[in-house]
Amino acid sequence: MSGGADATQRTMLRHLVDYGPLSRPELGDGVGLARATTSAVVNALIRRGLVAELAAVQEGRRGRPTTLLDLDDEHYAVAGLEIGVDRVLSGVYTLRGRELLRTERVVESESVNPRGLLRHAQIALREALDQSASGARRLLGVGVSVPGLIDASTGTVKYVPSLGWRDVALRAGVEEALGGRAPVLVDADANFAALAERRARLRAGQEASSLVYLTGTYGISAGVLADGRLWRGGRGMAGEVGHLIVDPHGPVCVCGRRGCFEARAGLPAITAEALEPSTRRGGRADLPAAIDELVIRARSADQRVVATLTRAGTWIGRGAAALAAVIDPRVIVLGGHYARLVPWLLEPARRAFAEAQLVPGDDVPALEASAGADWATAEGAALAVLKSLTEGEQALPKGPTGQTGAEVR
Known part of the structure; x- marks a missing residue:
């Protein structure tokens, strides 16, 4: 197969990954191909076992059934x-x-x-x-x-x-x-995680081309999407934002420096402040169990836990604002274990985020929760x-x- 034909197949496959399932006309229009060319490329992808036809769906009361295409689910x-x-x-x-x-x-x-x-x-x-x-x-x-x-x-x-x-x-x-x-x-x-968030948002018709995904699991890292692609920086290692200094007089971080974003708003720091030592194991939080405990206590209005989460949310908002000032994304997503703590983190984070904007107003990046969470x-x-x-x-x-x-x- 020629390199050009192979590249066309990849383009069509990429469009289905992002937006499928689609009808043949929708797929052809999405990648800018004529109907005959679309059919030929689709048939080649079907032979490869990468694309499959789904059951026909009725378009309106009197419309003709339309066969949709999506990635093959069997091979x-x-x-x-x-x-x-x-x-x-x-x-x-x-x-x-x-x-x-x-x-x-x-x-x-x-x-x-x-x-x-x-x-x-x-x-x-x-x-x-x-x-x-x-x-x-x-x-x-x-x-x-x-x-x-x-x-x-x-x-x-x-x-x-x-x-x-x-x-x-x-x-x-x-x-x-x-x-x-x-x-x-x-x-x-x-x-x-940013790739998974992007696909979920595209298929839901949401903004996904300019996005920062904050993990909030073992530390704070950022997956940065620019024009729909991962931005890796000059050395390919962009995104380790958890060790930005946000509070020079703050607590000592695991990296040995003082006042890192992670030391103020990372989940190990949150659990260490909110939960008694008996909840932690070997000096290091058992995160899934600790998050479960945080959720239970926050739902019961435990003052210590709610106050800790409010402070952490404030630091998340400040850190997110610093990222927004440099990267200017359309949306910043709180993912990983942060997603489970959104009921208590998101509003203080949004307040601090809004207060830190250089140009306040409605046209600022959105700060939202990811639906993907743990997996x-x-x-x-x-x-x-x-x-x-x-x-x-x-x-x-x-x-x-x-x-x-x-x-x-």
Whole structure:
């Protein structure tokens, strides 16, 4: 197949990833192709097992039934793996985003060294692959996330303050676990979560081209979308905003400096201030359980918890305002565990955000909650594999019976 035809297929596939399901005329108009060309490209993608026709839908009372097109849901799988301070999440999904399997492994504090966490990750990945589907599927790749500074081009973890990792060749370790059977992508958790947020917003008809996603899970990182694409900066490691100094006289951060954004508004800092030491384990918050406790107590109007969340929300608003002044996004999204605490964080955050605007008024970035919450990063990591196909970073599979990718049973 010629390079031009291949590029046209990728363009059409990209449009379906973002906006599907669509009729053939809608798809052709969306990518600017004539009807005959659209049909030829669609048929080629169907032969590859990447696109499928859905059941016809009736348009109005007297309209003719219209057959919709979307990503094929039967032949392939993509996987996402999230490595965190206290857990390893893994999910396997169809191309359309239907969940085939999700697993969560709790990680004890003695396992946070790279070798220990990678062992947990390898086990979780094998479990996901072994149990992902009743029939044979072909695995197109695995996205792996870590909260920190990542060189996505090499798959190297440059620095993760919350884990104490430096210069860890993570992609090589995961590729070894897979036996080289499928491509592996490594990136920061916020970047992957931003991709998942973008697709959800596009399919809901919401703003998604200019967006900042604040993770609020193990630290505070930002996934930045500009013109619909991830902005990585000059070295490919943009977004580690949790270690911006927002309060020079503030508490000491895990990175060793004082007054970082993360030390004021990160979830470990919030739980440490709001909950008694008996709720924490080994000096480090068990985040899912701690968030559960925060929600329970905030709902019962626990004054200590509500006051802590209000202060944290204020710092989130100030930090978000600093980001808005530099990046000027249309929307800033609070994701990760922040999403569960939105009833208590969002309003103080919005007040502080509005107060810090250089040009106040209605035309300021929106500050909103993500609907993705806990699993957005794993879902986005899997979605990144699909995006790598549409962007030409890996070859399109020849078809369900081809040899590209690893078989998932």
